[in-house]
Amino acid sequence: MPTAIVEDGGPVGRACASAPCCVVGSEVALGDGVELMSHVVVAGRTTIGAATRIFPFASIGHQPQDLKYKGEPSTLAVGSDCLIREGVTMNPGTEGGGMQTVVGDRCAFLANSHVGHDCNGRQTTSSSPTTSCWPAT
Numbered sequence: 001m002p003t004a005i006v007e008d009g010g011p012v013g014r015a016c017a018s019a020p021c022c023v024v025g026s027e028v029a030l031g032d033g034v035e036l037m038s039h040v041v042v043a044g045r046t047t048i049g050a051a052t053r054i055f056p057f058a059s060i061g062h063q064p065q066d067l068k069y070k071g072e073p074s075t076l077a078v079g080s081d082c083l084i085r086e087g088v089t090m091n092p093g094t095e096g097g098g099m100q101t102v103v104g105d106r107c108a109f110l111a112n113s114h115v116g117h118d119c120n121g122r123q124t125t126s127s128s129p130t131t132s133c134w135p136a137t
Helices: none
Strands: 045-048 075-078 100-103
Touching: none
Parallel strands: 045 075, 075 100
Antiparallel strands: none
16 A cells, blocks of 8 residues: 655654655644645645644645746645645745735635635635635735
């Protein structure tokens, strides 16, 4: 059976669970009790808060979908106790939008939702594929 790949570098919290075929990048920080189901990829300068659950085929922290992005060191911060369902994508910030994307604690992102670059959601929220995020301020 395939195994998870966790690159050397970023801190991984206590009691984290990673199922087969997950990939965690070297600059990723996982909080205590984070659970990655199978086929999850977490990349870039990404922090995932404690007790967050990420379901299969989520793509978290890959470069923003912005043609102006040139590799600047932007970040994605996901709060604690979030629910990120199948196929969700979340991108880090861009130079034009403050260099960070922030997701608050206790947020729920339903299947195939997208959190675009530079979004700033510091409060509890729920998102489905038909909703959009709020811009950074």
